[in-house]
Amino acid sequence: MLDFIQLLLDDYNNILFVRGQRNGNYPFSHSLLVGDYLIDTGISSNHLKKLSKEYPINNVLLSHWHEDHISGNHLLANSKFLCHAKDRHPIEDIEKILPYYNVENTDAGDEFSTMLGFYGIKNTHIDECFKENDIINIGDYLKLKVIFIPGHTAGHCGFYEMNSKIAFLGDMDLTRFPYYATIDSNLMEFESSIEKLKKIDIEIAVVGHRDPVVGSNNVKAELNNFKSIIQKRDERILSNLSEKKPIHLTDLKGLNLIYRRYNSENFEIISELVMIEKHFDKFLKEDIIAIKDNGYILN
Numbered sequence: 398m399l400d401f402i403q404l405l406l407d408d409y410n411n412i413l414f415v416r417g418q419r420n421g422n423y424p425f426s427h428s429l430l431v432g433d434y435l436i437d438t439g440i441s442s443n444h445l446k447k448l449s450k451e452y453p454i455n456n457v458l459l460s461h462w463h464e465d466h467i468s469g470n471h472l473l474a475n476s477k478f479l480c481h482a483k484d485r486h487p488i489e490d491i492e493k494i495l496p497y498y499n500v501e502n503t504d505a506g507d508e509f510s511t512m513l514g515f516y517g518i519k520n521t522h523i524d525e526c527f528k529e530n531d532i533i534n535i536g537d538y539l540k541l542k543v544i545f546i547p548g549h550t551a552g553h554c555g556f557y558e559m560n561s562k563i564a565f566l567g568d569m570d571l572t573r574f575p576y577y578a579t580i581d582s583n584l585m586e587f588e589s590s591i592e593k594l595k596k597i598d599i600e601i602a603v604v605g606h607r608d609p610v611v612g613s614n615n616v617k618a619e620l621n622n623f624k625s626i627i628q629k630r631d632e633r634i635l636s637n638l639s640e641k642k643p644i645h646l647t648d649l650k651g652l653n654l655i656y657r658r659y660n661s662e663n664f665e666i667i668s669e670l671v672m673i674e675k676h677f678d679k680f681l682k683e684d685i686i687a688i689k690d691n692g693y694i695l696n
Contacts, residue, residue: 399451401444402430405601405609409561411536414603415440415448424516426465426605429556429565432535434458435476436556436565437605438469442517445469458527458541460567461553462487463579464494464513466605470521481545482526483552483581491520497579498664499671505663527554546594548587549577555594562600562613569594570604571619575627577675578668584627584675585682591624630655634676635685635695643692649673 398404403414411432417425418441426439430448433455438445448454454473459480460466467488470478480488487493491513500506527533529545544555546569555566568576569590577587595617602610602619610616633654638644647670651659655672659665677693680686686693 399444399447401440402448405563405603406561409539409558409563411539412558412561412563413452414609415444417441418444421606423606424465424468424512426568427603429563429603430454431541431556431558432539434533434535434541435473436460437466437567438473439465439467439605440469442469442472445472449473458533458556459484459488460555460565460605461550462494462497463550463568464491464516464518466567467521468516468518471517471519477524478521479525479527480523481528481543481552481554483547484550485523485526485552488521489523491518497581498668499580500664500667503663503667505661505667508661509664532559544594544597546590548583548585548590550579551581551583553590557597557599562598563603564594564597564599564601565603566594566605568605569623570606571602571610571623572604572607573626575623576668576672578671580671582671582675584672584679588624588627591620595620630672631676631680634673635680638686638693638695640695643690643694645692646670646674646677648692 401416405414413430415428417427419425421427425441428440429436433453435454436458454476456477462484495501495506527543531543533541540559542557544557546555547553549568557564577584599616602616610619655669656665687696
């Protein structure tokens with residue numbers, strides 16, 4: 398067995414955790430191989446070439462459109478590609494990726510475009526779209542159920558193997574950094590997706606950017622921790638608002654309200670403002686804040 402592949406359960410030798418390069422840290426991500434179905438292709442070109450020589454990959458399920466989860470698509474030209482309909486367009490037309498990140502015609506966008514080219518990310522034709530609760534039968538006994546968990550992207554999905562209770566949760570990744578910084582992200586949907594996952598009996602959670610979480614109680618605890626990070630962000634953002642003086646989104650630029658530090662300042666400051674705006678959208682719907690003089694005040 399290749400050194401970046403791990404068997405998760407002895408009784409399920411056709412469900413394999415595939416570790417991404419750099420331990421799945423961006424710009425790479427982890428994958429799950431279920432029979433001849435590979436979930437996401439961001440493990441790195443080197444890993445993907447080795448994997449495809451050892452195992453048949455006839456189908457690829459894409460959890461969402463982000464570049465670190467689709468970067469190896471072009472290496473699997475003979476495979477059938479599937480995704481949710483709401484994430485189809487930026488996968489089939491990567492020119493849409495820059496405006497989705499709100500960095501089109503910016504220095505950050507130029508840097509990002511160069512990175513996309515460096516990792517060989519290309520348009521991918523989607524052969525079929527799956528939807529909530531679809532069940533994909535693999536081999537004689539594997540049943541992979543689609544879990545629609547939007548918020549990270551509009552069409553973000555996970556996959557739950559119903560017999561082993563192994564789930565792939567994509568970028569509901571249980572790290573210390575919940576991410577909802579594209580124009581199709583929705584913070585309220587993100588939080589609802591966390592609650593939805595807590596109701597599923599998951600014994601092993603495979604995620605995009607950290608080691609698998611083993612044990613249903615541990616999975617639920619990590620989901621609670623994941624959500625608590627968002628709640629702390631709520632508190633930090635609201636602490637900058639008052640009942641009298643309107644605060645504008647740009648007033649919060651560069652205050653590290655979400656990022657502890659900026660590794661790529663141009664891009665991450667833009668991402669932070671997009672995420673703060675998602676919090677404002679939620680606060681408005683929950684009637685926590687109001688609009689005044691094109692800014693925001695506390696109710």
